[in-house]
Amino acid sequence: MATYxxxxxxxxxxxxxxxxxxxxxxxxxxxQGDSGPSYGARLRRARLGLICAIATVGMxxxxxxxxxxxxxxxxxxxxxxxxYFRDWGGVQLPWVLLAINTAILLISSVTMEGARxxxxxxxxxxxxxxxxxxxxGSERNFPWLGVTVILGFGFLVxxxxxxxxxxxxxxxxxxxxxxxxxxxxxGAHALHLAGGIIALLWAGITxxxxxxIEGRRIVVDVAAWYWHFMGVLWIYVFALLxxxx
Numbered sequence: 001m002a003t004y005x006x007x008x009x010x011x012x013x014x015x016x017x018x019x020x021x022x023x024x025x026x027x028x029x030x031x032q033g034d035s036g037p038s039y040g041a042r043l044r045r046a047r048l049g050l051i052c053a054i055a056t057v058g059m060x061x062x063x064x065x066x067x068x069x070x071x072x073x074x075x076x077x078x079x080x081x082x083x084y085f086r087d088w089g090g091v092q093l094p095w096v097l098l099a100i101n102t103a104i105l106l107i108s109s110v111t112m113e114g115a116r117x118x119x120x121x122x123x124x125x126x127x128x129x130x131x132x133x134x135x136x137g138s139e140r141n142f143p144w145l146g147v148t149v150i151l152g153f154g155f156l157v158x159x160x161x162x163x164x165x166x167x168x169x170x171x172x173x174x175x176x177x178x179x180x181x182x183x184x185x186x187g188a189h190a191l192h193l194a195g196g197i198i199a200l201l202w203a204g205i206t207x208x209x210x211x212x213i214e215g216r217r218i219v220v221d222v223a224a225w226y227w228h229f230m231g232v233l234w235i236y237v238f239a240l241l242x243x244x245x
Contacts, residue, residue, distance in 0.1 A: 039123075039214040039218075042214075042218055043217075043218050043221065046218050046221070046222050047221070047222065047225070049222075050222050050225055050226060053226070054226070054229050057192055057229075057233070058233075060188065061185075061188070061233065061236070061237070064181075064184060064185060064188065065240060067181075068181050068185075068240070068244060071088075071177055071181070072088055072177070072244060075087075087176060087177065088176065088177050088178050089175065089176025089177065089178040089179065090178060091166070091171050091175075091176070091178045091179050091182055092169070093162075093166075093182070093241060093242075094161075094162050094165040094166070097158060097161055097162045097165060098162055098238060100158060101155050101158040101159060101162065101234075102234065102235070102238055104151050104154050104155045104158060105151070105155050105230070105231050105234055106231060107151060108147075108148050108151035108152055108155065108227070108231075109227060109228055109231040111144050111147045111148045111151065112144070112145075112148045112200075112223075112224045112227045112228070113224060113228070114142065114144040115144035115145040115148060115220055115224065116220055116221055116224035118141060118142070118144060119213070119216060119217045119220045119221075120217060120221070122213055122217075123213045123214055123217045145200060145203060145204055145207070145220065146204065148200060148227070149197060149200050149201065149204070152193065152196065152197045152200065152227075153197065155193065156190055156193065156194065156197075159186060159190050162186070163183070163186070166179070166182070166183075178244070181244070182241060185237050185240070185241065186237065186241075189230070189233060189234055189237055192230060192233075193230050193234075196223065196226050196227050196230055199219070199222070199223040199226065200223050200227075202219060202223075203216065203219040203220045203223055206219055
């Protein structure tokens with residue numbers, strides 16, 4: 001434990017004079033000092049916020065799944081014939097396009113992981129590189145982040161082509177309950193994936209601005225785990241749509 005020694009003994013102080021107060025230390029919980037929270041604490045808080053966001057998105061799709069299962073089993077009452085009938089309908093999905101989109105998203109998850117690990121390595125070596133006289137040599141970095149952004153836009157374009165194929169065959173949002181849920185699930189996923197692309201673009205901007213490596217790693221780390229979640233979520237949606245045929 002650190003101690004403070006005054007410049008002169010306490011007993012030599014003048015009467016009525018208070019002893020000097022030690023300066024406030026910079027220590028604190030989770031490495032918090034005069035310069036603010038440490039990098040590790042910031043990364044843990046960012047990941048905790050990501051977990052909350054993922055849980056929220058997951059609950060949205062769980063609710064949509066429950067609605068799909070319930071609606072698929074409910075009959076509709078016809079006032080003219082005074083009978084119940086099933087109006088779920090049947091939509092033939094563009095499976096080839098959806099399979100290609102799935103492959104693109106899975107590849108982008110691999111490139112996103114490459115970006116995350118590469119930046120984590122650079123952040124770990126940053127203290128060593130700051131030592132005078134120490135050089136780790138030149139290293140060419142593959143543009144993992146840029147490739148991921150391109151693949152993400154490619155997935156969204158592929159989803160737009162799938163929707164155009166459905167419309168060309170006469171399946172719109174209000175054609176039948178089946179087509180409504182198809183557009184709802186794929187559209188909700190595309191919307192959340194677009195949010196992930198915005199996060200990746202922000203990570204790229206911070207890299208161009210030459211901001212500290214620690215802050216850039218936090219942005220890329222959170223964006224990477226969110227992107228992996230989007231890949232897993234799309235596999236779930238793809239399997240659910242196949243099961244609901």
